[in-house]
Amino acid sequence: MTETSHQEMIPISSLNALEYCPRKFYYQVVQGETQVNEFVLEGALAHQRIHQPGMQVVDGEVQITGLYLCSETLRLTGFADVIEQRAGMLIPVEYKRGKQGQWLNDQVQLCAQALCLEERQSGKPPIAYGYIYYIGSRQRVQVQLTPQLRTKTKAAIVQALHVAALETPPPPLVGKLAARCPNCSLVSLCLPEEVRLLQMQKSK
Numbered sequence: 281m282t283e284t285s286h287q288e289m290i291p292i293s294s295l296n297a298l299e300y301c302p303r304k305f306y307y308q309v310v311q312g313e314t315q316v317n318e319f320v321l322e323g324a325l326a327h328q329r330i331h332q333p334g335m336q337v338v339d340g341e342v343q344i345t346g347l348y349l350c351s352e353t354l355r356l357t358g359f360a361d362v363i364e365q366r367a368g369m370l371i372p373v374e375y376k377r378g379k380q381g382q383w384l385n386d387q388v389q390l391c392a393q394a395l396c397l398e399e400r401q402s403g404k405p406p407i408a409y410g411y412i413y414y415i416g417s418r419q420r421v422q423v424q425l426t427p428q429l430r431t432k433t434k435a436a437i438v439q440a441l442h443v444a445a446l447e448t449p450p451p452p453l454v455g456k457l458a459a460r461c462p463n464c465s466l467v468s469l470c471l472p473e474e475v476r477l478l479q480m481q482k483s484k
């Protein structure tokens with residue numbers, strides 16, 4: 281299987297889908313499939329304001345919204361919801377609907393934004409942390425950009441480029457991970473139960 285990706289740049293936000301499920305990532309990034317369920321709609325509405333590019337001063341701090349980010353080295357492109365400027369340091373803030381989940385998909389997305397920002401600021405110290413603001417619970421969670429999270433994020437980028445190069449979508453999630461399927465916006469397209477059943481019948 282070739283490791284060369286036809287996808288030149290990976291959208292930063294798609295790393296979130298990849299961490300959730302590589303098959304979902306494939307549908308969205310390679311095949312351009314999106315389907316709107318209640319969670320997707322809620323998220324889109326919540327992002328409407330912060331995706332407007334602009335700059336404002338809030339409580340003496342500069343906030344930049346909708347900033348375009350790009351890294352040729354990492355092959356990433358996308359937008360940051362909010363960048364806060366503190367003591368000369370740029371701090372990414374990602375807005376999410378609902379409340380904090382059990383998986384690291386949001387943290388990986390935030391870390392990828394920080395990696396892109398750092399590439400533009402060579403000579404400056406690494407960004408130590410960022411924030412995820414969960415709109416549903418109104419919780420602002422500080423995320424430490426640890427070496428472990430950075431390694432996980434870089435591994436996710438490599439996996440994203442690999443999955444993007446596949447000829448067909450990867451198989452549906454199995455085991456405990458399949459618990460994610462009922463809330464997936466692409467469940468009616470993916471048909472995970474049916475595909476798993478077919479795969480089981482084939483392997484008999």
Ligand code: SF4
Nearest residue numbers: 301452453461464470
């Ligand atoms: S339904 Fe499940 S296997 Fe299919 S794309 Fe969604 S999370 Fe992945």
